[in-house]
Amino acid sequence: MNDPPVSRRDFLAVGASVGGGLLLGLCLPDAMAHKRMAEKRGAHVRLSAWISIDPNNTITAFVSRPEIGSGVLTSTAMLLAEDLDADWAALRIEYGQVAPNLPGMAFGDRSVIGSQSTLSDYDRLRRVGAQARAVLVRAASLRWNVPAHEIVTRDSMLFHEASGRRLTYGAVAAKAATLAPPDADSIVLKPLAACRLLGKATPRRDSAKVLVGAEVYGIDVVLPGLKYAAMAISPIRDGRIKSYDAAVAMRLPGVQAVVEIAAMPSPTWPASPVPLVAYHAAEPSAASISRTDAAIAVIADRWWQATSALSAMPILWEDGPNGNFSSDEWDSRHRAALRGAAGVEALRVGDAERALIDVVTRVDAEYYVPLIHQAALEPLSCTALVTEDRFELWVPTQDPDRALLTAAAALGMPWQVGEVHIVRSGGSFGRRLTLDYVNQAAQIAQHMKGTPVKLIWSREQDMRHGSYNPSALSRLSAGFDGTGNLVAWRQRVAGNIQSKSTGLLPVGRVYQGYLGGADLSPQVLGAGNVLLDSISIPAPITLGTARSVDSYPGAFFLQGFIDELALAARQDPYDFQRSLLEPRRLPAHLPDRDEMVAKMLRWRNVLDTVVTRAEWKRTLGPGRGRGLSIFQHGETCTAAVCEVRLEADGLLTVERVVFAADPGNVLNPLGAKAQIEGGIIFGLTSALYGRITVEKGRVVQGNFNAYRLIRMNEAPLVEVHLVPSGGFWGGLGEVGVPTMAPSLTNAIFNAGGPRIRNLPILSNNLARRA
Amino acid sequence: VYALKINGRSTVVEAEGQTPLLWVIREWVGLTGTKYGCGIGVCGACTVHLGGNAVRSCQVPLEGAHSFEITTIEGLSADGSHPVQRAWLTLDVAQCGYCQAGQIMAVAALLATTPHPTDNDIDTVMSNLCRCGTYARIRAAIHLASSILASEQGK
Secondary structure (H helix, E strand, C coil), X not given: CCCCCCCHHHHEEEEEXXXXXXXXXECCHHHHHHHHHHXXXXXXXXXXXXXXECCCCCEEEEECCCCCCCCHHHXXXXXXXXXXXXXXXXXXXXXXXXXXXXXXXXXXXXXXXXXXXXXXXXXXXXXXHHHHHHHHHHHHHHHHCCCHHHEEEECCEEEECCCCEEEEHHHHHHHHCCCCCCCHHHCCCCCHHHCCCCCCCCCCCCHHHHHCCCCCEHXXXXXXXXXXXXXXXXXXXXXXXXXXXXXXXHCCCCEEEEEEECCECCCCCCCCXXXXXXXXXXXXXXXCCCCECCEEEEEECXXXXXXXXXXXXXXXXXXXXXXXXXXXXXXXXXXHHXXXXXXXXXXXXXXXXXXXXXXXXXXXXXXXXXXXCCCCCCCCEEEEEECCCCEEEXXXXXXXXXXXXXXXXXXXXXXXXXXXXXXXCCCCCCHHHCCHHHHHHHHHHHHCCCCCEEEECCXXXXXXXXXXXXXXXXXXXXXXXXXCCEEEEEEXXXXXXXXXXXXXXXXXXXXXXXXXXCCCCHHHHCCCCEEEEEECCCCCCCECCCCCCCHHHHHHHHHXXXXXXXXXXXXXXXXXXXXXXXXHHCCCCCCCHHHHHHHHHHHHHHHHHHHHHCCCCCCCCCCEEEEEEEEEECCEEEEEEEEEEECCCCCEEEEEEEEEEECECCCCHHHHHHHHHHHHHHHHHHHHHCCECEECCEECCCCCCCCCCCCHHHCCEEEEEECCCXXXXXXXXXXXXXXXXXXXXXXXXXXXXXXXXXXXXXXXXXXXXX | CEEEEECXXXXXXXXXXXXXXXXXXHHHCCCCCCCCCCCCCCCCCCEEEECCEXXXXXXCEHXXXXXXXXXXXXXXXXXXXXXXXXXXXXXXXXXXXXXXXXXXXXXXXXXXXXXXXXHHHHHHHCCCCCCCCCHXXXXXXXXXXXXXXXXXXXX
């Protein structure tokens, strides 16, 4: 597991495809060993690949990352096709189903997390496409006996214009498969502006199957001899099975077996030899958690039979140590800690505590964000087949490689004898990084050796055994000097970060969102005297990540409070926000000051865009209000204006959202806007309704009637404006979320409603101020 | 044993009469385009047509369904050519896509009775959940499907 980093050169190789054409793919020793092993068993195995070109000119792009709805199948194929000059309309797109991805991780990290897919893949996959094109051109130049530079490529064809000759890629694919590709690093990629696919609005390529019901989601997997499992998990974390009567279930139609699932801790992941995305790199064990509590599963011919038998079967649980845990009490402890002794310091500039004593005007506030559930519409599922010496998984997940490791650990088998088939996820939003369901499915299948078993969670299980986005509180104090300048900012956050054992909130940029993005916020740094710290009290709740993660509480703290400061400064919120984005406000000695100035200019750009588009200064009618906020998630800078109507009795309508984003570059404007539109609805949903609570160790909310999602009639008009400034690849999958809560609460205040500091919004009395 | 007519084809199902139609369609008949989302009739992912009406199949027991013609997403068109499906494709509506079969079935039933729905009609009828938040595109696609239908009927 301690192999040295693998360079692109080491694993990229050309070979012959099954059909005798070109296969540009992976040639790791591990992969070769696995292939030989599989061939010995007579199993069909395809060497993993990025691109294959058959003699009949069928070109296939293999996508290594799972599609959870973010459009990665389309965007990855675009990256592979661009420099290959492949015919986009005829290009086939498949998952690169590869068994031996670990430990060399030839495909690299295959997880979809943190809106990082394009950032991670942009350069390397363009180079793969360029390498494929290079060997095809070389093969054609040998065939035609002309210099390679005289050959032009277009739509999967090679042209020699001087002689009027042309060939398909397929015609030279077999020859190309014998040639060495050029060194990836030697390739000069054309600029984005010169690309024919990248940067152009490109419809998704996976929709046609979806719209006729033919796409196979995890829950739809069917295998010969498949059985179905339904499961009851200990309702309390770390609870135990006291008793159950399997005979009751066994008498019911279709039931095959009743099995116990053992509680298990999360395995430790091996260090990856290839660079992982930020979250993983900082906290390898935090992003994917696969511990499971004790559970009982019923296996039947059909899932409905299994779940019916399970509910008929009496089961008694022992509470264990957490039977009295309450999320309200946990919040109270965090609230007390906000005013207690110092936390772990994250940033200290100047002397904020001293400055707060000297200020002329001081504002203090406490903000709160509850636990949030991802609530993907497809409940969790995993299909597993375990034999004496092998195992296979068909799993909708954001992290196929750790799913493999999770199952291996649960089974006590080496991962090398396992295989993961990536299947589509019906949404995920962070939930399918927590791999408890994979562990459980593996355990169930081990009881049913030789029989594939599909574990399907009920909606109630999905909601009550979640991995929730952490609740968090923040106490903020800021002050102005006699001339109205913001000169002090003191903020503490209390909340649990993404995982169990970490104890204290880590310091630094990875988790900047929890501190209101403030350690990176140019607005806050301009105060000159800044102190940020944090306190974390672990709780018996499985915590994970929901779309935008720490930025959801962070943006609410920062931008809700800045709106309060604008009021205290008697300024229009836009004018105030803009006044905080003056480069001269930044301390001269600030490390990375130039970077921070550049960031300020990007923030100003999205702020001005959204304010112009929303006609910020136009007067609104009575009972109407608008709110503004700005936030940076990852590298993408965003701003949003929400417009609301608020009746005197507090009836709220969100009428319009105007949004601007600077993600640096945009791969697919159509997909980018779709992701932002979706993020906006996700953020509004959390802000209005999102709250998971725990009482007596049990999660209270169990279905969509108790955990509400926005419907069509509540969805506002949404306008998304992309203002890419170039030079970097910010993410897009999450960036719609963070500004929604503050823009909305600021709008409610502006409409004459209360100042909301506790989410969800609809837990507050919204009646207009007298 | 129940005889069902699904997507114009007769089939015989051996299941308990209380089994929800959703699970009969998915696991006995083997048509997995109809999705399980909540099991309590809230989310609409399981929407099918029963005698031409959009229903939440998780709330319909097999014994109450067998005398009706049932249409699932697989039976809406042979090839995705139904105006609603074409509108969805044109406007790139689907993200994860899990709810979209239910959305499309709900819209197909809506347009059958209300060929030119207003935004208000859409707000009233369309209660299906979409966690990816594609509502704005769904709304636009409903209007597009409506105009496709009108132009085809005009021919």
